[in-house]
Amino acid sequence: MAVYTDISEDDLTRFLADYEAGTLLSYKGIAEGVENSNFLLHTTKGAFILTLYEKRVDPNDLPFFLGLMHHLADHGLNCPLPLSRRDGELLGELSGRPAAMISFLEGMWLRKPAAKHCREVGRALADMHLAGHGFALTRKNALSVDGWRPLWDKSAGRADEVEPGLQDEIAEELDYLESHWPKTLPHGVIHADLFPDNVFFIGDQLSGLIDFYFACNDAFAYDVAICLNAWCFEKDGSFNMTKGMALLDGYEQVRPLNGAELRSLPLLARGAALRFFLTRLYDWLTTPPGALVVKKDPLEYLRKLRFHRQVKSAEEYGLVHR
Numbered sequence: 001m002a003v004y005t006d007i008s009e010d011d012l013t014r015f016l017a018d019y020e021a022g023t024l025l026s027y028k029g030i031a032e033g034v035e036n037s038n039f040l041l042h043t044t045k046g047a048f049i050l051t052l053y054e055k056r057v058d059p060n061d062l063p064f065f066l067g068l069m070h071h072l073a074d075h076g077l078n079c080p081l082p083l084s085r086r087d088g089e090l091l092g093e094l095s096g097r098p099a100a101m102i103s104f105l106e107g108m109w110l111r112k113p114a115a116k117h118c119r120e121v122g123r124a125l126a127d128m129h130l131a132g133h134g135f136a137l138t139r140k141n142a143l144s145v146d147g148w149r150p151l152w153d154k155s156a157g158r159a160d161e162v163e164p165g166l167q168d169e170i171a172e173e174l175d176y177l178e179s180h181w182p183k184t185l186p187h188g189v190i191h192a193d194l195f196p197d198n199v200f201f202i203g204d205q206l207s208g209l210i211d212f213y214f215a216c217n218d219a220f221a222y223d224v225a226i227c228l229n230a231w232c233f234e235k236d237g238s239f240n241m242t243k244g245m246a247l248l249d250g251y252e253q254v255r256p257l258n259g260a261e262l263r264s265l266p267l268l269a270r271g272a273a274l275r276f277f278l279t280r281l282y283d284w285l286t287t288p289p290g291a292l293v294v295k296k297d298p299l300e301y302l303r304k305l306r307f308h309r310q311v312k313s314a315e316e317y318g319l320v321h322r
Protein backbone atom coordinates (compact mmCIF):
# COMPACT_ATOMS: atom_id res chain seq x y z
CA MET A 1 0.00 0.00 0.00
CA ALA A 2 1.39 3.36 -0.90
CA VAL A 3 0.63 5.72 1.92
CA TYR A 4 4.01 6.96 3.03
CA THR A 5 2.73 10.11 4.68
CA ASP A 6 -0.24 10.17 7.03
CA ILE A 7 -2.60 13.11 7.20
CA SER A 8 -4.88 14.37 9.94
CA GLU A 9 -8.48 15.41 9.42
CA ASP A 10 -7.73 18.91 10.75
CA ASP A 11 -4.83 19.44 8.36
CA LEU A 12 -6.89 18.11 5.47
CA THR A 13 -9.82 20.40 6.28
CA ARG A 14 -7.45 23.39 6.34
CA PHE A 15 -5.87 22.27 3.07
CA LEU A 16 -9.30 21.93 1.41
CA ALA A 17 -10.27 25.46 2.44
CA ASP A 18 -7.85 26.70 -0.25
CA TYR A 19 -9.96 25.00 -2.96
CA GLU A 20 -13.53 25.26 -4.14
CA ALA A 21 -13.92 21.54 -3.70
CA GLY A 22 -16.67 21.40 -1.10
CA THR A 23 -16.57 20.24 2.50
CA LEU A 24 -14.87 17.01 3.55
CA LEU A 25 -17.20 14.04 4.10
CA SER A 26 -14.65 11.20 4.22
CA TYR A 27 -11.15 10.20 3.17
CA LYS A 28 -9.09 7.03 3.02
CA GLY A 29 -5.65 5.94 1.85
CA ILE A 30 -5.50 4.08 -1.47
CA ALA A 31 -3.86 0.68 -1.25
CA GLU A 32 -2.17 0.86 -4.66
CA GLY A 33 0.77 2.45 -6.37
CA VAL A 34 4.37 2.64 -5.23
CA GLU A 35 5.50 6.19 -5.86
CA ASN A 36 3.27 8.69 -4.08
CA SER A 37 0.73 8.73 -1.26
CA ASN A 38 -2.81 8.79 -2.62
CA PHE A 39 -6.09 9.35 -0.81
CA LEU A 40 -9.65 9.08 -2.04
CA LEU A 41 -11.69 12.02 -0.78
CA HIS A 42 -15.45 12.47 -0.76
CA THR A 43 -16.67 16.01 -0.32
CA THR A 44 -20.00 17.73 -0.75
CA LYS A 45 -18.88 18.34 -4.37
CA GLY A 46 -18.00 14.74 -5.26
CA ALA A 47 -14.96 12.43 -5.33
CA PHE A 48 -11.35 13.59 -5.65
CA ILE A 49 -7.88 12.14 -5.48
CA LEU A 50 -5.43 13.81 -3.14
CA THR A 51 -1.81 13.09 -4.01
CA LEU A 52 1.15 13.81 -1.74
CA TYR A 53 4.37 13.71 -3.75
CA GLU A 54 7.05 11.49 -2.26
CA LYS A 55 10.76 10.76 -2.53
CA ARG A 56 11.25 10.03 -6.24
CA VAL A 57 9.34 13.08 -7.43
CA ASP A 58 11.43 16.24 -7.71
CA PRO A 59 9.19 19.17 -6.70
CA ASN A 60 10.74 21.19 -9.55
CA ASP A 61 9.13 18.74 -11.98
CA LEU A 62 5.61 19.20 -10.63
CA PRO A 63 4.71 22.17 -12.89
CA PHE A 64 5.61 19.95 -15.87
CA PHE A 65 3.44 17.03 -14.72
CA LEU A 66 0.45 19.08 -13.65
CA GLY A 67 0.64 21.43 -16.66
CA LEU A 68 0.91 18.43 -18.97
CA MET A 69 -2.34 16.94 -17.65
CA HIS A 70 -4.09 20.20 -18.50
CA HIS A 71 -2.45 20.37 -21.94
CA LEU A 72 -3.38 16.77 -22.81
CA ALA A 73 -6.97 17.19 -21.63
CA ASP A 74 -7.25 20.41 -23.66
CA HIS A 75 -6.11 18.39 -26.68
CA GLY A 76 -8.73 15.70 -26.31
CA LEU A 77 -7.05 13.06 -24.13
CA ASN A 78 -9.02 11.57 -21.25
CA CYS A 79 -6.96 12.09 -18.12
CA PRO A 80 -7.53 13.51 -14.65
CA LEU A 81 -7.10 17.22 -14.07
CA PRO A 82 -5.35 18.95 -11.18
CA LEU A 83 -7.69 21.44 -9.51
CA SER A 84 -6.66 25.05 -9.13
CA ARG A 85 -6.60 26.54 -5.66
CA ARG A 86 -8.43 29.79 -4.96
CA ASP A 87 -5.11 31.64 -5.53
CA GLY A 88 -4.70 30.00 -8.96
CA GLU A 89 -1.89 27.63 -7.93
CA LEU A 90 -2.10 23.93 -8.76
CA LEU A 91 0.10 22.86 -5.87
CA GLY A 92 -0.37 23.14 -2.14
CA GLU A 93 1.35 21.62 0.88
CA LEU A 94 0.06 19.03 3.31
CA SER A 95 1.93 17.19 6.09
CA GLY A 96 5.15 18.76 4.83
CA ARG A 97 4.73 17.37 1.30
CA PRO A 98 3.82 19.06 -1.98
CA ALA A 99 0.21 18.04 -2.58
CA ALA A 100 -2.41 18.36 -5.32
CA MET A 101 -6.12 17.73 -5.65
CA ILE A 102 -6.85 15.71 -8.79
CA SER A 103 -10.21 15.08 -10.43
CA PHE A 104 -11.51 11.53 -10.08
CA LEU A 105 -11.39 9.41 -13.22
CA GLU A 106 -14.13 6.78 -13.56
CA GLY A 107 -13.11 3.25 -14.45
CA MET A 108 -10.94 0.42 -13.20
CA TRP A 109 -7.63 -0.96 -14.26
CA LEU A 110 -7.62 -4.45 -15.74
CA ARG A 111 -5.96 -7.27 -13.82
CA LYS A 112 -6.05 -9.52 -16.90
CA PRO A 113 -5.95 -7.43 -20.06
CA ALA A 114 -6.73 -9.20 -23.34
CA ALA A 115 -5.50 -8.42 -26.86
CA LYS A 116 -8.46 -6.10 -27.54
CA HIS A 117 -7.41 -3.99 -24.56
CA CYS A 118 -3.83 -3.86 -25.82
CA ARG A 119 -5.14 -2.41 -29.09
CA GLU A 120 -6.95 0.31 -27.12
CA VAL A 121 -3.80 1.06 -25.17
CA GLY A 122 -1.76 1.30 -28.38
CA ARG A 123 -4.25 3.82 -29.75
CA ALA A 124 -4.36 5.83 -26.54
CA LEU A 125 -0.56 5.94 -26.36
CA ALA A 126 -0.35 7.29 -29.90
CA ASP A 127 -3.17 9.76 -29.12
CA MET A 128 -1.12 10.97 -26.18
CA HIS A 129 2.00 11.34 -28.32
CA LEU A 130 0.09 13.53 -30.76
CA ALA A 131 -1.74 15.46 -28.03
CA GLY A 132 1.58 16.35 -26.39
CA HIS A 133 2.67 18.44 -29.40
CA GLY A 134 3.01 22.08 -28.51
CA PHE A 135 3.30 21.61 -24.74
CA ALA A 136 5.51 24.49 -23.68
CA LEU A 137 7.53 22.81 -20.91
CA THR A 138 10.14 20.10 -21.33
CA ARG A 139 11.58 17.51 -18.98
CA LYS A 140 14.56 15.27 -19.65
CA ASN A 141 13.98 11.57 -19.03
CA ALA A 142 15.95 10.97 -15.84
CA LEU A 143 15.43 7.23 -16.26
CA SER A 144 16.74 6.86 -19.80
CA VAL A 145 20.11 5.46 -20.79
CA ASP A 146 22.16 8.19 -19.00
CA GLY A 147 20.32 7.55 -15.74
CA TRP A 148 20.76 3.77 -15.63
CA ARG A 149 24.42 3.56 -14.63
CA PRO A 150 24.09 5.87 -11.58
CA LEU A 151 21.07 3.84 -10.52
CA TRP A 152 22.89 0.56 -11.11
CA ASP A 153 25.88 1.78 -9.09
CA LYS A 154 23.63 1.99 -6.04
CA SER A 155 22.64 -1.70 -6.26
CA ALA A 156 25.47 -3.42 -8.15
CA GLY A 157 27.38 -4.50 -5.04
CA ARG A 158 24.36 -6.41 -3.71
CA ALA A 159 22.86 -7.63 -6.99
CA ASP A 160 24.18 -11.17 -6.63
CA GLU A 161 22.06 -11.50 -3.47
CA VAL A 162 19.05 -11.43 -5.77
CA GLU A 163 20.48 -13.84 -8.34
CA PRO A 164 24.05 -15.11 -8.56
CA GLY A 165 25.86 -13.78 -11.62
CA LEU A 166 23.61 -10.72 -11.93
CA GLN A 167 26.38 -8.22 -11.32
CA ASP A 168 28.36 -9.33 -14.40
CA GLU A 169 25.30 -9.80 -16.59
CA ILE A 170 23.90 -6.32 -15.96
CA ALA A 171 27.31 -4.63 -16.23
CA GLU A 172 27.70 -6.15 -19.71
CA GLU A 173 24.14 -5.22 -20.66
CA LEU A 174 24.67 -1.60 -19.62
CA ASP A 175 27.88 -1.35 -21.67
CA TYR A 176 26.02 -2.68 -24.70
CA LEU A 177 22.99 -0.42 -24.37
CA GLU A 178 25.09 2.68 -23.69
CA SER A 179 27.08 2.18 -26.88
CA HIS A 180 24.10 1.24 -29.12
CA TRP A 181 21.29 3.45 -27.81
CA PRO A 182 19.57 5.33 -30.68
CA LYS A 183 19.72 9.13 -30.34
CA THR A 184 17.78 10.47 -33.32
CA LEU A 185 14.36 8.81 -33.25
CA PRO A 186 11.21 10.97 -33.44
CA HIS A 187 10.55 12.32 -29.99
CA GLY A 188 8.15 14.37 -27.92
CA VAL A 189 6.25 14.01 -24.67
CA ILE A 190 5.96 10.38 -23.55
CA HIS A 191 4.12 8.81 -20.60
CA ALA A 192 7.04 6.50 -19.70
CA ASP A 193 5.06 4.35 -17.21
CA LEU A 194 1.91 3.25 -19.06
CA PHE A 195 1.41 0.00 -17.15
CA PRO A 196 -2.01 -1.68 -16.77
CA ASP A 197 -2.57 0.03 -13.40
CA ASN A 198 -2.34 3.41 -15.12
CA VAL A 199 -5.01 2.77 -17.74
CA PHE A 200 -8.67 2.74 -16.75
CA PHE A 201 -11.45 0.93 -18.55
CA ILE A 202 -15.21 0.95 -18.21
CA GLY A 203 -16.16 -2.46 -19.57
CA ASP A 204 -13.93 -2.91 -22.62
CA GLN A 205 -13.82 0.80 -23.33
CA LEU A 206 -10.70 2.70 -22.32
CA SER A 207 -11.83 5.58 -20.10
CA GLY A 208 -8.53 7.34 -19.54
CA LEU A 209 -4.86 7.40 -18.55
CA ILE A 210 -3.50 8.35 -15.14
CA ASP A 211 -0.17 8.82 -13.37
CA PHE A 212 1.90 11.19 -15.49
CA TYR A 213 4.68 11.41 -12.91
CA PHE A 214 7.34 9.84 -15.12
CA ALA A 215 6.26 11.77 -18.23
CA CYS A 216 9.16 13.42 -20.04
CA ASN A 217 10.58 14.21 -23.47
CA ASP A 218 12.00 11.12 -25.13
CA ALA A 219 11.60 8.87 -28.18
CA PHE A 220 7.99 7.92 -28.91
CA ALA A 221 9.10 4.38 -29.80
CA TYR A 222 10.64 3.99 -26.33
CA ASP A 223 7.14 4.49 -24.89
CA VAL A 224 5.87 1.78 -27.26
CA ALA A 225 8.67 -0.49 -26.01
CA ILE A 226 7.63 0.18 -22.38
CA CYS A 227 4.06 -0.84 -23.24
CA LEU A 228 5.21 -4.04 -24.99
CA ASN A 229 6.97 -4.94 -21.74
CA ALA A 230 4.09 -3.99 -19.47
CA TRP A 231 1.12 -5.35 -21.47
CA CYS A 232 2.22 -8.22 -23.70
CA PHE A 233 3.85 -10.78 -21.41
CA GLU A 234 1.91 -13.53 -19.65
CA LYS A 235 2.29 -14.42 -15.98
CA ASP A 236 4.49 -17.41 -16.95
CA GLY A 237 6.97 -14.98 -18.56
CA SER A 238 6.12 -15.80 -22.19
CA PHE A 239 5.60 -13.04 -24.75
CA ASN A 240 2.08 -13.01 -26.22
CA MET A 241 2.47 -12.09 -29.87
CA THR A 242 -1.27 -11.63 -30.37
CA LYS A 243 -1.19 -8.89 -27.75
CA GLY A 244 1.96 -7.41 -29.28
CA MET A 245 0.30 -7.35 -32.69
CA ALA A 246 -2.80 -5.67 -31.28
CA LEU A 247 -0.80 -3.05 -29.39
CA LEU A 248 1.39 -2.17 -32.38
CA ASP A 249 -1.57 -2.16 -34.75
CA GLY A 250 -3.61 0.08 -32.44
CA TYR A 251 -0.66 2.47 -32.16
CA GLU A 252 -0.02 2.54 -35.90
CA GLN A 253 -3.67 3.28 -36.67
CA VAL A 254 -3.03 6.67 -35.09
CA ARG A 255 0.72 7.22 -35.55
CA PRO A 256 2.64 4.91 -37.93
CA LEU A 257 6.16 4.05 -36.78
CA ASN A 258 8.95 4.83 -39.26
CA GLY A 259 11.66 2.38 -40.38
CA ALA A 260 14.24 3.57 -37.84
CA GLU A 261 11.72 3.24 -35.00
CA LEU A 262 10.80 -0.29 -36.05
CA ARG A 263 14.44 -1.36 -36.42
CA SER A 264 15.20 0.03 -32.94
CA LEU A 265 12.27 -1.64 -31.23
CA PRO A 266 14.10 -4.75 -29.87
CA LEU A 267 16.88 -2.56 -28.44
CA LEU A 268 14.40 -0.08 -26.97
CA ALA A 269 12.44 -2.94 -25.40
CA ARG A 270 15.67 -4.23 -23.89
CA GLY A 271 16.41 -0.80 -22.44
CA ALA A 272 12.86 -0.44 -21.14
CA ALA A 273 13.12 -3.82 -19.39
CA LEU A 274 16.44 -2.76 -17.85
CA ARG A 275 14.93 0.52 -16.62
CA PHE A 276 12.15 -1.23 -14.68
CA PHE A 277 14.53 -3.94 -13.51
CA LEU A 278 16.84 -1.27 -12.05
CA THR A 279 14.20 0.74 -10.19
CA ARG A 280 12.64 -2.47 -8.85
CA LEU A 281 16.03 -3.84 -7.82
CA TYR A 282 16.88 -0.63 -5.97
CA ASP A 283 13.51 -0.70 -4.15
CA TRP A 284 13.88 -4.41 -3.44
CA LEU A 285 17.21 -3.84 -1.73
CA THR A 286 16.35 -0.64 0.11
CA THR A 287 12.66 -0.81 1.16
CA PRO A 288 12.63 -1.56 4.89
CA PRO A 289 10.65 -4.62 6.00
CA GLY A 290 7.16 -3.62 7.16
CA ALA A 291 6.92 -0.55 4.87
CA LEU A 292 3.38 0.09 3.65
CA VAL A 293 4.13 -0.65 0.01
CA VAL A 294 4.07 -3.82 -2.06
CA LYS A 295 7.54 -4.37 -3.52
CA LYS A 296 7.61 -5.32 -7.20
CA ASP A 297 9.70 -8.25 -8.39
CA PRO A 298 12.86 -7.15 -10.26
CA LEU A 299 13.39 -10.65 -11.68
CA GLU A 300 10.21 -10.35 -13.76
CA TYR A 301 12.02 -7.64 -15.72
CA LEU A 302 15.27 -9.58 -15.88
CA ARG A 303 13.40 -12.38 -17.66
CA LYS A 304 11.86 -9.88 -20.07
CA LEU A 305 15.27 -8.36 -20.71
CA ARG A 306 16.67 -11.78 -21.59
CA PHE A 307 13.77 -12.36 -23.97
CA HIS A 308 14.37 -9.06 -25.81
CA ARG A 309 18.06 -9.87 -26.17
CA GLN A 310 17.10 -12.75 -28.49
CA VAL A 311 14.68 -10.68 -30.59
CA LYS A 312 15.99 -9.70 -34.02
CA SER A 313 13.15 -7.66 -35.49
CA ALA A 314 9.83 -5.95 -34.73
CA GLU A 315 8.05 -8.80 -36.55
CA GLU A 316 8.83 -10.98 -33.54
CA TYR A 317 6.66 -8.62 -31.47
CA GLY A 318 3.78 -9.11 -33.89
CA LEU A 319 4.40 -6.28 -36.34
CA VAL A 320 2.42 -6.92 -39.49
CA HIS A 321 4.02 -5.75 -42.75
CA ARG A 322 2.15 -2.85 -44.27
Ligand SMILES: Nc1ncnc2c1ncn2[C@@H]1O[C@H](COP(=O)(O)OP(=O)(O)OP(=O)(O)O)[C@@H](O)[C@H]1O
Binds near residue numbers: 032036080103
Ligand atom coordinates in the same frame (compact mmCIF):
# COMPACT_ATOMS: atom_id res chain seq x y z
N1 LIG B 1 -7.51 10.54 -10.94
C1 LIG B 1 -7.79 9.34 -10.42
N2 LIG B 1 -9.05 8.88 -10.45
C2 LIG B 1 -9.37 7.69 -9.87
N3 LIG B 1 -8.49 6.91 -9.23
C3 LIG B 1 -7.21 7.32 -9.16
C4 LIG B 1 -6.79 8.54 -9.76
N4 LIG B 1 -5.47 8.70 -9.53
C5 LIG B 1 -5.08 7.62 -8.82
N5 LIG B 1 -6.13 6.79 -8.59
C6 LIG B 1 -6.08 5.53 -7.82
O1 LIG B 1 -4.91 5.52 -7.05
C7 LIG B 1 -4.08 4.41 -7.39
C8 LIG B 1 -2.61 4.83 -7.34
O2 LIG B 1 -2.40 5.95 -8.19
P1 LIG B 1 -1.08 6.12 -9.03
O3 LIG B 1 -0.93 5.00 -9.99
O4 LIG B 1 -1.09 7.50 -9.60
O5 LIG B 1 -0.03 6.03 -7.86
P2 LIG B 1 1.52 5.92 -7.89
O6 LIG B 1 1.97 5.76 -6.49
O7 LIG B 1 2.08 7.09 -8.65
O8 LIG B 1 1.63 4.55 -8.62
P3 LIG B 1 2.61 3.85 -9.66
O9 LIG B 1 3.08 2.69 -8.91
O10 LIG B 1 1.69 3.41 -10.80
O11 LIG B 1 3.63 4.84 -10.07
C9 LIG B 1 -4.56 4.00 -8.76
O12 LIG B 1 -4.38 2.63 -9.07
C10 LIG B 1 -6.05 4.32 -8.66
O13 LIG B 1 -6.70 3.28 -8.00
Ligand SMILES: N[C@@H](CCO)C(=O)O
Binds near residue numbers: 193276280
Ligand atom coordinates in the same frame (compact mmCIF):
# COMPACT_ATOMS: atom_id res chain seq x y z
N1 LIG C 1 5.32 0.71 -13.16
C1 LIG C 1 6.48 0.55 -12.31
C2 LIG C 1 6.27 1.10 -10.95
C3 LIG C 1 5.89 2.53 -10.88
O1 LIG C 1 6.73 3.33 -11.57
C4 LIG C 1 6.85 -0.92 -12.17
O2 LIG C 1 5.99 -1.77 -12.42
O3 LIG C 1 7.98 -1.21 -11.79
